[in-house]
Amino acid sequence: MNPTIGVIVFPGSNCEQDALEAVTSLGADSKLLWHDSSDLGDVDGVIIPGGFAHGDYLRPGAIARFSPAMESVIAFARSGRPVLGICNGFQILTEAGLLPGALQKNRGLKFLCKPVKLNVQTTNSVLTSQTTKGDSLTIPINHFEGNYTCSDETLKELHDEDRILLTYEDNPNGSIGDIAGICNIERNVVGLMPHPERACHPLLGSTDGHPLLHSFIESSRS
Amino acid sequence: MEFEATVEVQLKEGIADPQGSTIENATPKLGFNGIENVRVGKSIRFTITAEDEATAKETIQELCEKFLTNPVIENAIIHLQGAE
Amino acid sequence: MEFEATVEVQLKEGIADPQGSTIENATPKLGFNGIENVRVGKSIRFTITAEDEATAKETIQELCEKFLTNPVIENAIIHLQGAE
Amino acid sequence: MSEPVHRTLGLTDEEFEKIIDILGREPNHLELAMYSVMWSEHCSYKSSRIHLKRLPTEGDHVLVGPGENAGVIDVGDDIAIAIRIESHNHPSYIEPYQGAATGVGGIIRDIFTMGARPIAIMDPLRFGPIDDARSRWVAEGVVSGISGYGNSVGVPNIGGETVFDETYIGNPLVNVLCLGILPKDRLVLGQASGVGNLAVLLGATTGRDGIGGVSVLASAGFGDDEEDAEKRPSVQVGDPFEEKRLIECCLELLDAGLVVGIQDLGGAGLSCAASETASRGGVGMDFDVTAVPQRETGMEPFEIMTSESQERMLAIVNPENLEKVLLISEKWEIRSSVVGKVTEGGQLRIMDGLDGPVLGEVPAISLHEDAPLYDRPMEPPTNLATRKEDTPEGHLPEANDVSDDLLSLMQSQEWITSQYDSQLFLNTVAGPGSNAAVLRLKHPVSGKDTGRGLAVTTDGNHRWCAVDPKIGTAMTVAESMLNLACVGAEPRALVNCLNFGNPENPNVMWQLSEAVDGMAEACSKFNIPVVGGNVSLYNESQGNNIDPTPIVGLIGVITNLDTPPPGVSWNDGDRLMVIGPPPKGLSGSAWAFARGKRNGHLDQVDYQTHERLCQTIRMLVTQGLVTAIHDISSGGLAVAVAEMAVQSGVGCSLARVPDIESMFSESPSRVVIAVDPEQMQSVEEIIHNQDLPSTRIGLAHGDKFTIKGLIDIELSKIQEQWEESLPRVFESGTTQG
Ligand SMILES: Nc1ncnc2c1ncn2[C@@H]1O[C@H](COP(=O)(O)OP(=O)(O)O)[C@@H](O)[C@H]1O
Numbered sequence A: 001m002n003p004t005i006g007v008i009v010f011p012g013s014n015c016e017q018d019a020l021e022a023v024t025s026l027g028a029d030s031k032l033l034w035h036d037s038s039d040l041g042d043v044d045g046v047i048i049p050g051g052f053a054h055g056d057y058l059r060p061g062a063i064a065r066f067s068p069a070m071e072s073v074i075a076f077a078r079s080g081r082p083v084l085g086i087c088n089g090f091q092i093l094t095e096a097g098l099l100p101g102a103l104q105k106n107r108g109l110k111f112l113c114k115p116v117k118l119n120v121q122t123t124n125s126v127l128t129s130q131t132t133k134g135d136s137l138t139i140p141i142n143h144f145e146g147n148y149t150c151s152d153e154t155l156k157e158l159h160d161e162d163r164i165l166l167t168y169e170d171n172p173n174g175s176i177g178d179i180a181g182i183c184n185i186e187r188n189v190v191g192l193m194p195h196p197e198r199a200c201h202p203l204l205g206s207t208d209g210h211p212l213l214h215s216f217i218e219s220s221r222s
Numbered sequence B, C: 001m002e003f004e005a006t007v008e009v010q011l012k013e014g015i016a017d018p019q020g021s022t023i024e025n026a027t028p029k030l031g032f033n034g035i036e037n038v039r040v041g042k043s044i045r046f047t048i049t050a051e052d053e054a055t056a057k058e059t060i061q062e063l064c065e066k067f068l069t070n071p072v073i074e075n076a077i078i079h080l081q082g083a084e
Numbered sequence D: 001m002s003e004p005v006h007r008t009l010g011l012t013d014e015e016f017e018k019i020i021d022i023l024g025r026e027p028n029h030l031e032l033a034m035y036s037v038m039w040s041e042h043c044s045y046k047s048s049r050i051h052l053k054r055l056p057t058e059g060d061h062v063l064v065g066p067g068e069n070a071g072v073i074d075v076g077d078d079i080a081i082a083i084r085i086e087s088h089n090h091p092s093y094i095e096p097y098q099g100a101a102t103g104v105g106g107i108i109r110d111i112f113t114m115g116a117r118p119i120a121i122m123d124p125l126r127f128g129p130i131d132d133a134r135s136r137w138v139a140e141g142v143v144s145g146i147s148g149y150g151n152s153v154g155v156p157n158i159g160g161e162t163v164f165d166e167t168y169i170g171n172p173l174v175n176v177l178c179l180g181i182l183p184k185d186r187l188v189l190g191q192a193s194g195v196g197n198l199a200v201l202l203g204a205t206t207g208r209d210g211i212g213g214v215s216v217l218a219s220a221g222f223g224d225d226e227e228d229a230e231k232r233p234s235v236q237v238g239d240p241f242e243e244k245r246l247i248e249c250c251l252e253l254l255d256a257g258l259v260v261g262i263q264d265l266g267g268a269g270l271s272c273a274a275s276e277t278a279s280r281g282g283v284g285m286d287f288d289v290t291a292v293p294q295r296e297t298g299m300e301p302f303e304i305m306t307s308e309s310q311e312r313m314l315a316i317v318n319p320e321n322l323e324k325v326l327l328i329s330e331k332w333e334i335r336s337s338v339v340g341k342v343t344e345g346g347q348l349r350i351m352d353g354l355d356g357p358v359l360g361e362v363p364a365i366s367l368h369e370d371a372p373l374y375d376r377p378m379e380p381p382t383n384l385a386t387r388k389e390d391t392p393e394g395h396l397p398e399a400n401d402v403s404d405d406l407l408s409l410m411q412s413q414e415w416i417t418s419q420y421d422s423q424l425f426l427n428t429v430a431g432p433g434s435n436a437a438v439l440r441l442k443h444p445v446s447g448k449d450t451g452r453g454l455a456v457t458t459d460g461n462h463r464w465c466a467v468d469p470k471i472g473t474a475m476t477v478a479e480s481m482l483n484l485a486c487v488g489a490e491p492r493a494l495v496n497c498l499n500f501g502n503p504e505n506p507n508v509m510w511q512l513s514e515a516v517d518g519m520a521e522a523c524s525k526f527n528i529p530v531v532g533g534n535v536s537l538y539n540e541s542q543g544n545n546i547d548p549t550p551i552v553g554l555i556g557v558i559t560n561l562d563t564p565p566p567g568v569s570w571n572d573g574d575r576l577m578v579i580g581p582p583p584k585g586l587s588g589s590a591w592a593f594a595r596g597k598r599n600g601h602l603d604q605v606d607y608q609t610h611e612r613l614c615q616t617i618r619m620l621v622t623q624g625l626v627t628a629i630h631d632i633s634s635g636g637l638a639v640a641v642a643e644m645a646v647q648s649g650v651g652c653s654l655a656r657v658p659d660i661e662s663m664f665s666e667s668p669s670r671v672v673i674a675v676d677p678e679q680m681q682s683v684e685e686i687i688h689n690q691d692l693p694s695t696r697i698g699l700a701h702g703d704k705f706t707i708k709g710l711i712d713i714e715l716s717k718i719q720e721q722w723e724e725s726l727p728r729v730f731e732s733g734t735t736q737g
């Protein structure tokens, strides 16, 4: 049976259909979950998609993290099941405390939409299990606030515990340690700024998103 | 009682401030000299109705911690002005 | 002489403030009551070296008009504190 | 002595008399304010309407032509596409960020008003010279505003244009085009019908922002005297988050079939929405001002009726469905209030409470249909004949460093385009930086890929139009066609935005009329219907009118989108070739204008050759016979080839480009192709069979850029200039004062 991926929709989300299209094209079942309901149904994995939940007003993720759906996502994550935050989803996961650190405005103070090269640092996570360490993946970024920052201790922990999943080859936004994506200690909650769902169709220039989303779907299977 | 509150949200010391540096770098080019250590934050003004000043302050403090700031990177300075 | 300056940039009255209203609408849902008239602005802190307070003030005023604000929609409140 | 009120509102004495005629009495203040905004240039097209009638508007695929909120065309598979372009020029000069942001918001509302989901925007932009700090301030703000609003509201920006030129120094142009997609059977029109139906206002609260905006701000020039400054009303602030919810809410209402008609609130606010929905439906409306949610206290009825507060829609709802409508609005956290009732007869009555006193009463239809229509005097410039004689070729420099000429014309727009989300919805096969933008065409309901594509381009050239507004405009249409052909697309429909100076100046009116003639001629010859447009007049500052700047947006369909169309990047070893007639003249070229040579004349577009060229190109492209392709337009052959080299990272050596004219001429109907040597024979055969002239001009290879006898430089030098020119100037700062 195919795993079912639930994609949370907040008012202001805008990449939910894209996430749905990408995981469906890779063989998963998928459905949208409304932020106002704490019922996640019987999904096997959760994606928090990109966009501007609640307008990103005040701070990205500041309002979204209080929604009923997020309370359930937190419980879902604590039970060890896979949760993926893409872009705004990553921001929401840090605000919700499921991932450490914070995402600040890009160093150049400009929104940036372009393909970047990512290096896989570890295959030990629900997002990278089907990749090879050292792989270079071309995946688009699309954000204003993607400049990852955290305390020195956190950075050390991330390093020591092998929790940095993806780094930028040519840091576009000022992220500390060139970090593009990380996971939690249990390795089932992952967040990244680049958009793997935008790199899943040959007409769109890259299919390097496949191994990442494949990993996630496979992790949702059990 | 109604109070006027201003919450100034600032980046913690040590956290890089790209907005501040941009302003700092631009000023000499525009002919303004002697401007340094620029830090950009948010100022959030609102009115709050509470029993007394202490309660108001407490509520705001909690609001700051839970919502208005991200404690990983931000501090808040709270100003409260008596009922009017 | 060195001064510490804070410039608070606010949207003029009557100008819609979507950020402010969004925060205002969110507060009761987070369990905070009695919060109204939320307006969000910027607070810009910096040090300025100038001959005297008047000169410093003048420079900041010009900086606000030319660069830090757009007077069409924004106001600036300037606070200046003596050398330290 | 104080001016009569109507004049302070921008109405002439004759217009005031006409209102008295219509009402059979003097209008009160509220009524007068409504007429003044509705009869403004911006809303009524009073100076341009008689000219616009000359544009061809009919075609097999046209579902909705000009006059509605957007044009709609049929693209097959039960899919329709809504398209529209608008300007937000004047507000963007005063508050670039919000001016441009609200421009994006406005055009998006026009699209989902038709029942279409907005899927792409494009932004043709014009700013003053880039070495002017204030122009940079405007440019930076405008781009951030488009980026900030567009990205957040979730509509990808797939292309546009950016031009910096002296002529726009006090008057930038911010045009925005939006595309929307809908199942053909969901098409809705902005109509109120059914007496007893309710008018429901959805979205943001109403404030005093932008009051009288259309009549004063969008139509009047700016001097710098105090009187004008006083007229500048406060600027609106855009709220993309509200707009995003409004889109979802309205589309859900339409999907559920809960609204009879729906109309966005743009220029002239509620006055426009209420009167337009009523008169389109042949009915009247009782409108309760007190029911309008207000952001500020103490607003006068006339302020409420003319406010241009953003992010609002007016829906016409059968009372039986009201409850469901309110529920869906609630889900999307959209404020909704019943503000009016559809009535018999055609009167729009503004009431103080629906049972309260009548504050104003006018025939709804009179607010637009009776708007004055002017045939303003027109006159070509007196020195036209001598100007035509004075061609740039008559002033060629003796010795010239051509490499600097070329370098000065090279500028990547990536600094701008990388600030835009160009990929949302996973449709963008070719985004900013392509000959034309290309989107996958997926069914809007099932999401099923049709295997076909949409292609869109926006083009404008003020230099051509300054030399000859008629031929310049025809050339612009031709360029658009060629851009579409380069990605293998057949044109389906055109929209346009006519950006001109002060229509009370007979020279400007002549330019406008000529431009319309040029567009009408080209569109008829090419069989392209015009499905919508916008006119922006009074683009002037300190008495100087901008060069005429008609912008066209052209949409086409790609029959088979299995592989991406060729871009501008060639491969090492490719043969390079120009297809099309030999270049002719430098008049209107970027090269000539950079040297202050603004005179000369343009040759008629050879429509037949052009049509044949486009057909041939489509053939070559769809058969996969070319590696790279680029049309020759602004900057001429030299810039076209240099752009290709820079983006491929592979140099070239060219011959048979003997002189400055052949390098920089912008004469139409020419295209550069790069061909794998193995395909060369098939390519030349096709071109030959189509009876088109072509020239082999050289070879792609190495890391140098050479044109025999004229230029020999390192490619990296051009690359550096191309990539760095915009970031470098913006780093040197911007200021508004
Ligand atoms: N403001 C803008 N927004 C989006 N895309 C832009 C903008 N300015 C330029 N572009 C893109 O950059 C490319 C080059 O523009 P231009 O030189 O006008 O192209 P051409 O002359 O081939 O039509 C185009 O693909 C255009 O879509």
Ligand SMILES: [Mg+2]
Pocket (backbone or CB within 6 Å): D161, D458, D459, D460, D479, D633
């Ligand atoms: Mg062009």
